[in-house]
Amino acid sequence: MDNSDEVREFLTTRRANVTPAQVELPSGPNRRVPGLRRTEVALLAGVSVEYYSRLERGSLAGASDGVLHSLAQALLLNDDERAHLFDLAKTANASPISSKRRAAKAQNVRPSLQFILDAITGGPAFVRNGRLDILASNALGKAVYADLYDSAEATLPGKPMNLARHCFLDPDRADRFYPDWGIAADQTVAILRTEAGKDPYDKDLQDLIGELSTRSDAFRARWGVHDVRRHASGMKHFIHPLVGPLDMIFEGTELVADPGLNLMIYTAAPGTPTAEALSLLASWAATPPTSAASAAADLTNENNS
Incomplete structure (x- = not known):
């Protein structure tokens, strides 16, 4: 290549x-x-x-x-x-044989890894690949990204929820979800640029980049800047439609047993408004589906009281 x-x-x-x-x-x-x-x-x-x-x-x-x-x-x-x-x-320096574009191997999350995710109850936790597909999550992770999951299922049913598509191709939801969309957009592109440098032969990644470049002027402009980022630790800032602002610490690590996959864990400092909001969100996530709508209404009322 x-x-x-x-x-x-x-x-x-x-x-x-x-x-x-x-x-x-x-x-x-x-x-x-x-x-x-x-x-x-x-x-x-x-x-x-x-x-x-x-x-x-x-x-x-x-x-x-x-x-x-x-x-x-x-x-x-x-x-x-x-x-x-x-x-x-x-x-x-790669040989011509190894430099052929190839479709990515199916990335399935092992059952034992899902058990570990489910055991994490104090904060959102999920597994993603380098293309920013979320492949598995714990209950609180699904609750934090609930609006994004709904949008992804409506537009690309059966496909993993992709954070880059959400950021650039779902502007209304993204603008509501990120308090500073520009920072989130810069970081998203820098992560994809880093992954493209690590694995330039991934056809699915190249197809995603092509799709975003074609459909989003904002993505295309940022892609040309060539900034890179390895997303290992820091802060995440979201505005959740039910519990409001979430200011969370995050740590990420590559999974040795599953090359190409990253485990991400978010949490909040004890006693902070975000810790309280995550507790409320965990209550909502534990609500049976038949009562989810009423639970969301209860949480909204409690949050506004």
Whole structure:
């Protein structure tokens, strides 16, 4: 697979993000490019201008780990960007046989993993793949994303609920669900860009990216920025239609026994409004389906009282 365009655009955008002052170089007058010049990157990385220019044209094949580390240091890459650079180099060095696009293998969640999810009762927990399909969840996870599940089932019955489709192709629900949609959108695209660097031969991922690029101007603009993100920990901010704002801590980990799958767990600090809201939501999630509507009404009344 020829990823020269990906390499070129990634290196070009990273170079544009670094100012001379950040790397203790004189800025000088009449600079015609944003960020650093190629000559400056080559100087900082300890390579010739001709060699760096070849790298930035998209030819990472054959670049040593030492060169990649020097390049990452020169461009002030963070850990996620550095890992992405090495993923791009791995693809550039792949054999023609291994670089054929392929359909993803069916990703089924093992029963034992579902048991573990069900045992987590203090916060939402779910398993997702790199395309942001939610493949399995505990009861509280389904309750947090209930509106999204309903929308996904209405539009793509039988398919996993996909967070990227929700964010960009269901704008009304997404705007209500995320208090800052722009941040959620940036992070979603950065996660997909990272996954595309790790597994560029996944046909289902490429089809998803093509669908989002075709149907969403907002996605297409963000995709061109080439930001990357490995979503391992941080904060999540949602506005749930029943219990209101949710400000949750999250931790994520890749599953060693299930390559390509991530376990995500959300929780709230004890004594916070979000902890109380999750407790109310857990009560609703435990309500039998025949009484779900009345339980939702009760929760709404209690939340407004």
